[in-house]
Amino acid sequence: MNQSAPPPTSTESKAVATRKLAFVASETDEAQRALAALSERYGNVDADEADMVVALGGDGLMLQTLHAHMASCKPIYGMNRGSVGFLMNEYREDNLPDRLAKADVTTIRPLELTALDEDGNEHEALAINEVSLLRQTSQAARLRISVDGKVRLEELVCDGIIVATPAGSTAYNLSAHGPILPITAQLLALTPISAFRPRRWRGALLPNGAQVDIEILEADKRPVSASADHTEIRRVTRVSVRESTRAKGVIMFDSDHGWDERILSEMFRY
Known part of the structure; x- marks a missing residue:
């Protein structure tokens, strides 16, 4: 667990009270440490009870999580704790409820x-x-x-x-x-x-x-x-x-670095 992480602020605590979060993580040590730190700070409920799921890992974990929750259309927010993270947001422990509240939501049709x-x-x-x-x-x-x-x-x-x-x-x-x-x-x-x-x-x-x-x-x-x-x-x-006209996945990105910005950055990469 990350001992340096400060306790949640009153604003964070209020936001957490209205949002039930489920955290899932890949098996890497880095992802498991993040899982422990974020679970202690923000709570961690079963995915069936959660308002949204936070995936900690790489793009592979994000795909698995989207597949697992397509039936419920539960929003998935990823934070990069893996080797590839095009579908993931930057990992930060602070202000997670605020980031989730401001995130852009995109629906994906498989x-x-x-x-x-x-x-x-x-x-x-x-x-x-x-x-x-x-x-x-x-x-x-x-x-x-x-x-x-x-x-x-x-x-x-x-x-x-x-x-x-x-x-x-x-x-x-x-x-x-x-x-x-x-x-x-x-x-x-x-x-x-x-x-x-x-x-x-x-x-x-x-x-x-x-x-x-x-x-x-x-x-x-x-x-x-x-x-x-x-x-x-x-x-x-x-x-x-x-x-598909029936199934869909729901993915969330930080508003200051959304999908459109990622696409444009990739198009001009050389």
Whole structure:
């Protein structure tokens, strides 16, 4: 526990009395120390009883926490105690209730993945960041891509392909040279991974209401896996991806360093 942390002020105590906070943390020592310090200072209730959840860790923990609370739409506020923190706010122990009261609230619509595997089994999963298809062997994948029922690319030979939300556009999508999308953009990024043919195809921007259907050609010879955030399905033969109209995650950012500012900073990073 951080012994140097001062006791809560009267203002903080009053704010805490009206807000029930649930703290969750990754397993790192740094995150666990933060959990102990903040729990003692502000109290820590079960997530089911909380008004909001404070996640202490990196982006991986934030994704897990958003997935866990999509059904309740409970707001999630993250503080960075991990190695990657694009989805997280700066860690500070002081004035947390005031920061929460002033935070900007953003609603994220996840992607719905429906995948058919080689045995004919259907799988469903949600993705806050992206749905990605990846080759499973040394041979490149061969994919046929349709948008809203119309074939747009008869054959894409590649290592894989990504369908990314605005929230996920700065993650795997950006590493694959896909576009960064403002969080309020009603768009999805369709980004190839190491496209071999057509070599010059760089992907597409799609309306967020579009449905993307991907058929794996020669699936037995060139197996492909599909992943929705942390959920993986092996040896898929057909995949459908669309934005969910039912599920949503609620994320909070400090008003002086909100999502739009993070996106702009990332766009001008060199």
